């Protein structure tokens with residue numbers, strides 16, 4: 001299997017001297033293409049910091065991240081933003097959708113921002129897959145939380161990214177919608193050979209991953225394969 005994402009000696013500190021915190025403390029990590037990886041750990045253990053560093057959103061104090069062999073933090077901001085739009089999809093706890101736009105506009109936004117071409121057949125396929133065909137023209141505020149997260153997932157998939165980063169994507173959903181969203185992430189992995197990295201504090205959600213990485217005090221304390 002190919003390694004799609006590699007993190008080398010990732011350190012992120014906040015504060016100075018006596019107040020210095022190691023949010024990530026010398027983390028090395030390799031993620032295989034097409035795998036579904038859960039990052040788990042207690043509140044404050046460093047999960048979100050690690051995910052944001054892997055996704056090019058927070059620059060580490062030390063270390064480097066390579067996606068498809070390209071070093072994220074050697075890129076300038078403009079290049080990194082474009083690379084992120086093209087090669088990464090994001091699903092966050094608070095959906096991050098634009099409420100004054102309809103479902104379809106939200107889904108294609110990253111492609112528009114990148115002046116990319118829309119593959120209509122593929123777009124319709126994911127809209128159907130995510131059960132959004134009847135909601136295409138609805139505004140975001142007209143949707144339930146579960147539906148909003150399905151829009152976020154459609155948006156993440158629309159640009160056919162190399163990898164999807166999901167940070168507590170079920171944190172704001174009830175049990176039924178949570179299961180739906182996690183099942184859909186799993187389907188995205190299988191059907192489109194997506195690599196998925198999911199941060200969660202919920203062990204049950206983590207149990208559907210192929211690999212579970214446990215973080216404590218900014219360090220990997222366990223790394224278990226489930227396949």
Ligand SMILES: Nc1ncnc2c1ncn2[C@@H]1O[C@H](COP(=O)(O)OP(=O)(O)OP(=O)(O)O)[C@@H](O)[C@H]1O
Nearest residue numbers: 014021023041042043044045046047048049050201
């Ligand atoms: N912007 C920041 N400024 C200062 N400290 C921060 C910042 N972001 C995170 N931290 C600290 O870094 C540590 C790791 O935080 P992080 O949010 O990564 O943990 P987490 O495991 O994702 O927690 P949670 O499950 O509660 O979201 C914590 O001690 C946190 O207080």
